[in-house]
Amino acid sequence: MPVISNPTIMMGKPTIKGTLITVESILERLAAGESEVQIMEANPRLSANDIRDALHFAARAMHADVLYPTDADAA
Secondary structure, three states, X not given: OOEEOOOOOHHHOOEEOOOOOEHXXXXXXXHOXXXXXXXXXXXXXXXXXXXXXXXXXXXXXXXXXXXXOOHHHHO
16 A cells, blocks of 8 residues: 655655655545546546555544544534
């Protein structure tokens, strides 16, 4: 899996190996409605596999026993 986390790169945020592209930025773009093709066109170093790896990494991270606040919690 080409997702890495290095404290000296992007403040330790998980990134696609060999880039400064964070998993967070990929997820935000997908959530905003961008397609894989649009994301890859804006970031030519990314492949479809990189985007899937970012999603897989995020899905695995959700398995942690952590309480995630939602907007509904703020009300």
